[in-house]
Amino acid sequence: MKITLNQDPAFEDTEVIINCPAADEDILRIVALLRIFQQKLTGVKDGQTHLIDLKELLYIESVDKKTFFYTAESVYESPLRLYELEERLAGTDFFRASKSTIVNFLKIRSLCPEMGGRMILTMENGERLYVSRQYAVTLKEKLHNLERRLSK
Numbered sequence: 001m002k003i004t005l006n007q008d009p010a011f012e013d014t015e016v017i018i019n020c021p022a023a024d025e026d027i028l029r030i031v032a033l034l035r036i037f038q039q040k041l042t043g044v045k046d047g048q049t050h051l052i053d054l055k056e057l058l059y060i061e062s063v064d065k066k067t068f069f070y071t072a073e074s075v076y077e078s079p080l081r082l083y084e085l086e087e088r089l090a091g092t093d094f095f096r097a098s099k100s101t102i103v104n105f106l107k108i109r110s111l112c113p114e115m116g117g118r119m120i121l122t123m124e125n126g127e128r129l130y131v132s133r134q135y136a137v138t139l140k141e142k143l144h145n146l147e148r149r150l151s152k
Contacts, residue, residue: 021073025057025145026149027099028091039053039081040052040054041054041057041069041085041088042067042078043076043077043078043080044076044077045076045077048114050076052076054089054092054104055106056072057069057070057094057107058071058072058103058106058107058124058125058127059102059103059104059129060078060082060085060094060101060102061100061101062082062101067079067081067082070127072125082100083100085103092107093105095135095138095139095142096135096138097121097129097130097132097135098130098131098132098135099132101129101130105139105142108122108123108124109124110122111131111139114130116133117136118130118131118132119131119139
């Protein structure tokens with residue numbers, strides 16, 4: 001893969017153009033990652049609505065029928081339901097970890113298998129989250145895809 005970066009103060013906006021013979025899995029992943037940098041979600045904290053970059057989110061959790069976004073520094077409440085956020089985040093590095101949690105795969109520091117097929121994730125901020133046995137398959141697929149890409 002050839003990467004070219006053209007910098008010129010005359011450019012009014014940033015434009016990304018991908019030239020390829022076919023849009024394979026790697027190309028689609030690059031596009032998805034680029035879209036994450038443009039996407040924002042709204043969350044409420046201390047009565048104020050904030051715009052939150054997806055790349056800053058560690059995970060999203062539903063507690064007592066309320067949805068919360070967790071970043072390294074803050075917690076925000078979302079008006080959206082977990083399933084709505086899961087739909088919006090389809091095709092990104094976010095994955096469902098349990099009935100009540102969606103995790104940003106790129107913010108995982110480490111993981112450890114546990115008895116019964118569950119997994120424990122340690123996030124970049126040191127928080128520990130569980131991946132239920134039902135959703136551990138998705139995490140293992142993401143890990144396998146990452147290992148395959150790294151071995152190329």
